[in-house]
Amino acid sequence: MNPKVKIAYWPQVVAFIMWLGTACLTYFFKNADDFPRTTEFAYLCFSIAIFCALTLSSNKVRYYGSWLLALALFAGGWELIQAKFVMLPRPFFGAPQELLDVFITDWYRLLDSLLHSLTLLLGGYILGCFIGFSIGIGMGWSLHFGYWAHPILRFFGPLPPVAFLPLLFAVIPSSWLAGELLMAFAAAFPVAVLTWSGIAGVNPNYYDVARTMGAKSFFLIRHVAIPAALPFVFVGMFMALGSCFYMLVVAEMLGVKAGLGFYMQWAQGWAAYPNMYAALIIMAVMCTSFMTLLFKVRNNLLRWQKENIKW
Amino acid sequence: MVKKQKIEINHLSHNYNLNNNELLVLDNINLIIKSQEFVIILGPSGCGKSTLLRMIAGLEQPSNGSIQVNGHEITKADPSRVVVFQDPTLYPWLTVWDNVNLGYKIRKEKNDQAVQSMLELIGLENFKSAYPHQLSGGMAQRVALARALVNDPSILILDEPLGKLDSLTRITMQKELVHLWRKRQFTGIMVTHDIEEALLLATRIIVMRQRPAHIIGEFRLNMSYPRHRDSEELIKIRKDIFHLLGHQSDW
Missing domain, CATH: 1.20.1270 (Substrate Binding Domain Of Dnak; Chain:A; Domain 2)
Structure with missing residues (x-):
């Protein structure tokens, strides 16, 4: 402006x-x-x-x-x-005051659902990003690691995480933990692939420059490979965030007995459509806030880049 | 500080494995470079000059023969032999200051004074918090030179460092390079395919021929700096080099 x-x-x-x-x-x-x-x-x-x-x-x-x-x-x-x-x-369409009524009378349960969704989302996303990032660095750096990780990533990676849902909910007694693992899986794949390709694409002269000045492997990974790959890592993290939103709703609608997705499911069961609209609005605010936050982190860490899009 | 460094290259040969074919890129190179010389290796593109430089830097090992500094075999890279590449290869995520400070950061040392005076020497002290994408090609290459020189190397290895600059910036940078070399008293080993550049800068020119690369001639230039392009001595050497590279009077 x-x-x-x-x-x-x-x-x-x-x-x-x-x-x-x-x-x-x-x-x-x-x-x-x-x-x-x-x-x-x-x-x-x-x-x-x-x-x-x-x-x-x-x-x-x-x-x-x-x-x-x-x-x-x-x-x-x-x-x-x-x-x-x-x-x-x-009852599919309510009046504006009905929506307001939901926020006034049911705010406690909405807030509770929001908190449940937040913990599920954050826990799974952070865990998934961390796992994906580690796998990506391992694959980009070590041939041995890549030998084992690459086929596994290729085999299971493209599978939609939803496919694991029936199995995980049956095998793991805690539906919350199962949801957490699903989200982590959804986040790990894109982050791993993009971290890996980011590290594989680093200009080899960047390493030579540091090596002639006496750098060892740890320095090369921490101060050359990772910062150089970071733009790619963030692309992966944005993709991961998208699939985590998706997995969150699916997990909460199908298994986890808490959270905004569960609230919506419940609202539909009672034909309480204004409640569903309220939950939708809160969910949209939550998702866009996460996106905004991630953009802020990215723009701060990648301020050295020529162009950054504004969210 | 005067750093006595003698580089001896003995019977050096090197093969590349290209699609399962052994390709000989360097053939029996013998060369002795004394302390504080400015040796320029001249030859056509892709003749293995860069490979030779990488070996002197310790970034690659030769297939046969040896490279020794003061009688010690070069087995790995060392801050006493720093390379400046054709691309500035500045780290885009670091500021100019942090790029120049790289060597100290790697060795966990701190010498802000040296970084500052290096930036002043190349005239970019006002750009110390700029990021590389904000610099012009010439400025970026100057920062790359500063990043190398701040380590106080006894041997500076220059792989066509001015190759991608426009011709006007290039002339400025050639002057600057001579200035830095005289001031910091390092041994310079530089690769170029620009005969004029070699004539203006070198104390000795080594001419190489390609596939496999071998030395076909050597010229000593004892003139002082700055040199004039049209001085009789340079004209004669230029002619000889052209002749050596297979160009007769028709060019």
Whole structure:
């Protein structure tokens, strides 16, 4: 965002009006059915309208003015269509205040599910990245290690981790541990392959330079091979994060009795669709936060690179 | 500090294994390089000059024959013999300062003073926190020279270090190289296929012929620096070298 570029005021002014309008619509017009938390939703919309008014002088917020407006239109339209006229089939589609109700009444269980998902995801991902990274370095550096690791990686690597799911849940009594292992497996393969190819692709002169100055193997691995391979390692880690998200949902829906995936499954069983939407939103926030975090770590470690894309 | 180093190359031959065929790349090389000489090995591309340099550096072992420094066989790489390659091969993840500091980091020593004065010597003290991708080709090669020289090597091995620079930068760098060599008093062994470069820099020129590489001629240049391209002595040596390489008066 260039601070010198003038950012228009009108989108945020209109956004203020629209949020105010949505608040009035919610508060003053009669619901078509008995929806909870209508007053609270009106207050929420009103608060956002006030926020729009108060931050009008901020360039940073005004940059997102059009988004604030679009969201106001979406919220207002949704309120009108569903809460006031019930035009979409229930219970699959809820009203905005129903979603709000889920966050207010069920926040404890949502938070609990989130924490379970987080531990499962983080544990498996970190373990998998560590294993994959070690395998990759071993394969890139030692012919002996590669002799044994390469065929195993080739045989099992391309297998979708989901394929292990029935077996692991049967063999390992703790479904949480089984889930953890699945995630680790999902993460390890891409990290191993990319670390390996990263190390194999290091310019051999980089080693010669260090060797003529007296470097031994440990220095060559730690200070030459690994930093040179790091851009590849991160590509692997991004791929790994994607498959871990995927494995997380599958594991929680099919075996692990906790977490957001389990919550969704449960919500579907009770036809509590607003709860499912709430869990979906939280899951999206969780996934995008992890991506953002990984990008931040990468951009910091690879700041020596010419180009870094912004997430 | 004057470092007495005598390099003796005796009956050196080397084979490469190319698709299961033994390929002779160096054939019976005999050469003695005295302390503080600036020897330039001149020859066509791909004639095994670089292989010879790698062996002097201790990065490769010859198939036959020996290379000795002060009577000791070279068996491994050593900080007293540092190589500068055709590509700067700076580590892109390190700043200019950290690249120059590499040798000290490897040996777990600390000598910020030496790094700083080396950067001043090559005129890049203002670029010490820059990353290699922010440097021009000439600047990067200067940093590579600094990274080598900061180790205070007694022998500096230069594998076509100016080969990829544009011709104007090249002239500047040639001057700089002579300046550094005279100031730091190392023995220089350099490979090039540029006759002019050899004439301007060397105290001795070794001419090699390819496949398998062997020495076909040797010229001593006792002129002082800076040398003038059109001096009679250089013109004569240039002619002789051309003749030796098979180019007659038609070129």
